[in-house]
Amino acid sequence: MFAARLAEAAAEVEPVKAADRMRTALLRAVGHDLRTPLAAGWAAVASLRSRDVEFSAEDRDELLATAEESMAKLSRLVENLLDRSRLEAGALTLNLRATTLEEVLPMALADVPVAEARDVEEIPAVLADPPLLERVVANLVGNAARHTPPGRQVLVTASALAGRVELRVVDRGPGLPPADRDRVFEPFQRLGDTDNTTGLGLGLALARGLTEAMNGTLIPEDTPGGGLTMVVSLPVADLTGTTDEPPQPTEKPQPRGAAGRVR
Structure with missing residues (x-):
């Protein structure tokens, strides 16, 4: 009886510990990821406002580009955090409709000059939310780059x-050991990154969550010849029926263990 009570108490405490670990990781990561673009953007704007220095046109363009890039990073960070929160709360609103690649x-x-899409013109439309599918692909492509x-x-x-479309994002990097292929989709993971300056590690977690919210799957595969391929599978849209549905909140997903060219 005593052992059973201990086991029950431990089971109740573990979710609290997990939530505390998640909050700690979030605060540490957000603290870094917010400070870096804020500092860069603040410095650029402060320099431009200064009356003590006469900047050349090239210098002004460079400072403006730095400020714009910093604001873009902050915007992506906030959007990822908000979408992740909505997914966890089961409150993300979808507008599923026929969407072409x-x-x-x-x-x-x-936003990824080294990315290129090939042979997508003849692929049938999928049933998806276009902005969310765009976010999924952008996160996968950014991670691959x-x-x-x-x-x-x-x-x-x-x-x-x-009846399904498989979208593959293929890189020629070092690949990912099979043992890490579930962990890489957990929030705040940066498996394979050499530092912690590349973001919260929310990109892949968010990509899988959004894909599953659209009745799809996201799985990693080995790239033949070396590297990693992320495979997004989504249902083909039924163009003979009604595909434009009113926005519906998603159910909370079950836990699982960005100049390119289009031609």
């Missing part, structure tokens, strides 16, 4: 089979 890929690849050696490209391809 050509509709979302240009913006998803826009961080692990792709200089001079190599991130390749995005797609195929259709048995």
